Amino acid sequence: MSLLELRRVTKRFGKVVAVSEVSLAVGKGEILSLLGPSGCGKSTTLRIIAGLTKPDSGSVIHEGRDITELPPEKRNFGMVFQNYALWPHMTVFDNVAFGLRMRGWARQDIARRVKEVLELVKLSGMESRYPTQLSGGQQQRVALARALAPSPSVLLMDEPLSNLDAKLREELRHELRSILRSLRITTIYVTHDQAEAMALSDKIAVMNAGRIVQTGTPAEIYREPADPFVATFIGESIAVPGSLLSVNGSLGLIRLPNGVQLKARISKASPPSKEALLVLRPEAVSLGEGENSLKCRVSRETYMGERVEYRLECEGVELKLRSLDPVLSVGEEARVVIDPSRAIIVGR
Amino acid sequence: MLGSLLVLPALLVIVLLYLYPFGLAVWISFSGEDGFTLEHYQRVYEVYWEDVIFTFWTSFLSAVIAAVLGILIAAYLRLGADDPIKSFINQLYRIPIFLPMVVVAQMMRGFLAPHGTLNMALFNLGLSQPIEFFDWKGLVIGFVWKQAPFMALIILSGFLMVKDEHIEAARVAGASDLRVLTEILLPMTRNTVAIAFALAYASNVATFTLPYMLIGGAKPTAITVDIAHRVTFFGDWATANALGVVSFLLVSVFAVFYLREMVRRGVYER
Ligand SMILES: Nc1ncnc2c1ncn2[C@@H]1O[C@H](COP(=O)(O)OP(=O)(O)O)[C@@H](O)[C@H]1O
Ligand SMILES: [Mg+2]
Numbered sequence: 001m002s003l004l005e006l007r008r009v010t011k012r013f014g015k016v017v018a019v020s021e022v023s024l025a026v027g028k029g030e031i032l033s034l035l036g037p038s039g040c041g042k043s044t045t046l047r048i049i050a051g052l053t054k055p056d057s058g059s060v061i062h063e064g065r066d067i068t069e070l071p072p073e074k075r076n077f078g079m080v081f082q083n084y085a086l087w088p089h090m091t092v093f094d095n096v097a098f099g100l101r102m103r104g105w106a107r108q109d110i111a112r113r114v115k116e117v118l119e120l121v122k123l124s125g126m127e128s129r130y131p132t133q134l135s136g137g138q139q140q141r142v143a144l145a146r147a148l149a150p151s152p153s154v155l156l157m158d159e160p161l162s163n164l165d166a167k168l169r170e171e172l173r174h175e176l177r178s179i180l181r182s183l184r185i186t187t188i189y190v191t192h193d194q195a196e197a198m199a200l201s202d203k204i205a206v207m208n209a210g211r212i213v214q215t216g217t218p219a220e221i222y223r224e225p226a227d228p229f230v231a232t233f234i235g236e237s238i239a240v241p242g243s244l245l246s247v248n249g250s251l252g253l254i255r256l257p258n259g260v261q262l263k264a265r266i267s268k269a270s271p272p273s274k275e276a277l278l279v280l281r282p283e284a285v286s287l288g289e290g291e292n293s294l295k296c297r298v299s300r301e302t303y304m305g306e307r308v309e310y311r312l313e314c315e316g317v318e319l320k321l322r323s324l325d326p327v328l329s330v331g332e333e334a335r336v337v338i339d340p341s342r343a344i345i346v347g348r
Numbered sequence: 349m350l351g352s353l354l355v356l357p358a359l360l361v362i363v364l365l366y367l368y369p370f371g372l373a374v375w376i377s378f379s380g381e382d383g384f385t386l387e388h389y390q391r392v393y394e395v396y397w398e399d400v401i402f403t404f405w406t407s408f409l410s411a412v413i414a415a416v417l418g419i420l421i422a423a424y425l426r427l428g429a430d431d432p433i434k435s436f437i438n439q440l441y442r443i444p445i446f447l448p449m450v451v452v453a454q455m456m457r458g459f460l461a462p463h464g465t466l467n468m469a470l471f472n473l474g475l476s477q478p479i480e481f482f483d484w485k486g487l488v489i490g491f492v493w494k495q496a497p498f499m500a501l502i503i504l505s506g507f508l509m510v511k512d513e514h515i516e517a518a519r520v521a522g523a524s525d526l527r528v529l530t531e532i533l534l535p536m537t538r539n540t541v542a543i544a545f546a547l548a549y550a551s552n553v554a555t556f557t558l559p560y561m562l563i564g565g566a567k568p569t570a571i572t573v574d575i576a577h578r579v580t581f582f583g584d585w586a587t588a589n590a591l592g593v594v595s596f597l598l599v600s601v602f603a604v605f606y607l608r609e610m611v612r613r614g615v616y617e618r
Contacts, residue, residue: 050516050520051519052516052519071519072519073519073521073522073523073524074522075520076522078520078521085511085516086517087517087536098518098521098523098531099521102521102522103522146517147521150522156520
């Protein structure tokens with residue numbers, strides 16, 4: 001049985017439908033990411049789970065109980081806000097102790113628990129600092145400690161790493177992952193960053209325009225996209241519309257507008273249809289000749305350090321090719337092979 | 349150099365219009381037939397000391413009650429659900445702020461009279477004797493009626509500076525409305541509340557119409573009534589000024605705090 005469930009939850013702000021008929025289920029100890037572009041309704045969904053926003057319809061179920069009308073202070077959830085939202089008039093200790101005080105813990109128990117949680121987030125010794133005396137990364141750790149201290153039933157995180165610089169973000173991402181795993185805490189993690197979602201989650205729910213368009217493991221979301229949105233939003237995808245000519249097992253033959261016919265794998269999550277989309281990610285494209293190949297001209301070369309990225313003009317289709325070493329130059333002609341097991345066909 | 353020249357006119361106006369009359373009043377309060385004297389202060393002590401104490405505690409008590417009510421109104425407007433009742437109250441509560449004190453005093457006379465609205469209501473609840481409200485009770489009720497909305501307005505402006513996120517974080521962490529108020533809103537707007545309190549208290553000390561119309565010359569009464577009495581019936585500016593200086597001292601305790609905070613961080617915190 002799932003620990004937390006949303007059933008057909010809808011929320012409008014005036015004419016804007018922020019969340020539309022969203023249903024999802026999170027199992028105990030599971031980490032679920034809500035992944036989608038800015039404005040797709042992730043935060044609103046999270047706020048509905050927290051009880052900070054009342055849905056227009058639908059229900060929130062926690063341990064089998066309908067908590068849609070329950071105020072946030074009675075839900076026993078923890079939340080980490082995008083801008084940390086630490087209370088500026090309280091020290092680190094008081095920020096972390098707050099939830100425990102609200103639950104009526106005894107003084108010694110509070111001191112012990114705060115110490116424990118601050119150790120977990122590697123902030124021991126910072127107890128008497130004020131939030132303004134901390135770096136962004138440290139503030140985020142305090143926010144996490146504050147949310148975790150009362151051992152909430154569910155941890156809600158809204159883009160917790162988005163205000164940090166790239167390097168710190170990656171570092172914290174790994175640390176966060178090991179903390180969440182070690183605590184086995186049920187987590188709903190909101191992000192627009194697919195790498196973050198992939199690295200952290202057991203399951204990802206991809207949202208678009210207020211709806212959940214696909215839910216699955218990171219591998220399923222990446223390899224078996226359910227529709228053109230997921231296919232193009234996840235990975236560095238190039239999508240070419242075409243028509244599906246024939247299906248042979250898991251492979252399909254698609255004809256592109258320029259008349260070229262290519263073989264590619266049909267996504268398991270998307271039933272084959274005549275109107276189809278060929279999704280080409282860089283890993284599906286390599287230099288070579290023969291079957292399933294295209295004639296290309298190099299239109300741009302970008303040196304990225306650990307690799308080189310080429311923009312190719314291939315019989316009317318734009319492709320990206322990656323190479324560890326510089327092997328082509330702009331204007332040069334080359335043939336590329338499309339790997340039929342890595343190119344994906346989805347219905348549109 | 350040019351900078352100081354430019355502020356000179358402003359400085360001159362302040363000195364001429366504010367400091368000079370104030371200094372003159374203080375001067376007169378210490379001047380007798382033969383130069384410096386404390387006799388006016390002695391009269392204040394002998395005749396009016398009871399009124400000085402009365403003015404202090406009625407003003408202070410009213411400001412405390414008004415602060416509590418103002419905080420509750422502001423908390424409701426900040427934390428309550430957005431519904432028609434809230435928007436109605438949000439409009440309604442400001443009305444007393446714009447009523448002149450003399451109008452409030454007139455209303456209070458009707459409301460608090462021996463056969464006024466309040467006593468009739470109490471009579472209907474079973475009280476046999478009407479309560480005499482034309483003393484400190486009426487004064488406090490009038491002050492609170494006038495000041496609570498004013499304090500609510502200022503305190504609400506402070507509460508609105510507190511970010512939603514800070515309130516929501518507290519809610520998710522398990523804080524009820526009351527705990528949000530006492531743990532987040534009030535500590536984060538301490539100075540705004542203190543300033544609202546100081547302003548209300550100072551304005552109570554300085555009010556003439558309400559004590560004049562409710563209590564008049566009966567004892568004890570407010571310093572302002574004594575000052576008017578001293579001037580109108582005795583032409584005694586010296587004692588009136590001494591009383592004025594005393595009421596200034598009553599206020600200045602809080603005024604000092606007010607000015608210090610104004611200079612230190614502007615009227616509103618972060
Ligand atoms: N309080 C609000 N009032 C009006 N519109 C809102 C409010 N909150 C969110 N929205 C709108 O709802 C949509 C979804 O917002 P949000 O849930 O914040 O998206 P995300 O977190 O995915 O970026 C957006 O169009 C946004 O403008
Ligand atoms: Mg958001």
